[in-house]
Structures are given as structure tokens and as C-alpha cells.
Amino acid sequence: MTDHHQPARGKPRVALVTCTEFAELEADDRLVIEPLAARDIAAEPVVWDDPTVDWAGYDLVVLRSPWDYMSRRDDFVAWAARVPRLVNPADVVRWNTDKRYLDELRAAGVPTVPTGWVLPGESWQPPTDDGEYVVKPSISAGSQDTGRYDLADPEHRELAVAHVRRLGDAGRIAMIQPYLNAVDTAGETALLYFAGPQGLAFSHAIRKGPMLSGPDLGTEGLYKPEEISPRTATADQLAVAERTLAVVPGGTDRLLYARVDLIPGPDGTPVLVELELTEPSLFLGYAPGAPDRLAEAIHTHLPHPPT
16 A cells, blocks of 8 residues: 655655546556656655645656546646646646637637537537537546437437537536547547657657447446557648647646647548647557656656756
């Protein structure tokens, strides 16, 4: 059992923030512990809502897998504001945990998936066209409470309306997006960036297979299983990622990591699906050297890096 009250003498202490379901971290996140130890940095998993933790006792607090916060996002944002030396910072957490940030990025010229919003208490009727659409809450992760609806199917139309109403009845904002069919063939590309001497630097990319097969039927656990494989990022994908990161509020110099998720749009050019700055999977096991690059990023973010 981890003892959060006994510091490793002489070594910087880093908390890797997780949740009760993954109290010892997922296997991929644990890949960074050994490279940190090689830098004489003591890292340990810590559950974000454990009331016994002395967060001030850590030299750096790194958000990793606190994936149970979606139903109590206000508590999570308030917790982040109280934690010293948190990365990514609390104001970034507040901004990034509500997907309405997509409107800000779109207004700044970032190509994003067109998105509509339905607030609690508002009624919604599906578009009159027969395309496919995605319904999900604005505060979510792991494809929870997310469904794909073919509006040519009358039953799907009814289920989409019921999905939006269900979210609204729970006090949640629904987001409506056209389904990008290219994900069924090209998949989704996630580009990973870690902090370096000159700010965020591209580390690696992965491909995610399609995840949404139909209406929301619920998810067991905190996320839907993903089909992941390594991928080489294209120049167009890197360009969109750089445009996205360039308009992050407050700049990227404060960020430890970023993940930019892209899918080809109708014309084949990449469009932003999500910008993940709070608790993204980093897929360290899919790229040689990725755990070491993340460890070095953590090293550079320490208040007084060891020599």
C-alpha cells in the first residue's frame, strides 16, 4: 500500500494522479515510473479524491487517469484549483473538461467537427437530412454516454431524441456532431506532444479504430475498449495540430503534455475531434522512447530539477 506521508528522502516526489478503479495506474501509464527512477525521481500513483493525501508534499502533481470525475466535474475542478504544482494547470483543467472549448478553437480558425449544443431544458429535433450523427455529453471521456445514429432510420431518430433528453434530464449539455465516415476506414489519429526545452514537442502518433457502432447502450467500466496501433503522422495532420496548440488559452509553455485527436473530414483534410489536455491516454507503449520522453518532460517541469 502506498504511503503518502513518507517522502523519499532527497528525491523529488511526483504524484501520478489516478482514480480508485485504477489505483495503481493502468499498465501504459506505469511505463514512465522506471525512466523517472533513472532520473532519481520518486513517482507514485495517487487517487485524486483521497482525503488523506497531502498534495503539498509533492514536488509535482501529474494528472494521468482520474477518469471517474465526469459525474462530478465541479468537485474535480475545485480540487484541481487547490492542488499546488499541478500539471496540466487548474485553469487548463477547467477550460478543457467541457468540450464547448471546441467553439473557441473553431472561432480561432481551427478546423473542427461542426458541433451543436443542447442545454438542459431545451428541446431538440434531429436534422431533416438522412445522415449519421453522434450524440454525447459535453463533459465526458472514454466514449461514455456516446451514441451514433442513422437519421434515415426512424427508430434511430427516436433514440437520438431520447438520448438528448436523457442527458438534459440529468442536467448535462448534449453535443451533436455529424458522424465522420472516414473514421470507419482511416480511423482516428491521436498526436502526442510532451514538454521539452523549447516548449511542447511532437512525440508520436497512434491510430484508433472506429468505436461507435450504433445508439448508446451504456458502457461497462470507465471507457470503451479501443483498437490502437502505431501511426506515422502526416504533414497535414501535424499542421492542424500545431494550429490547434497555437491558440490554447495561456499558451503551451505551461503544459506537460497535449493530445490532438483528428479524423479526415468530408474532403479528406484533417479536422479536430478533441484537444485533450487533462487526462488523455498517452499510449506510451506504442512508440519507442515515449516513456523516456515523458519522464524528461516531467523532469523539466520540476520546480528545481535535480542536476
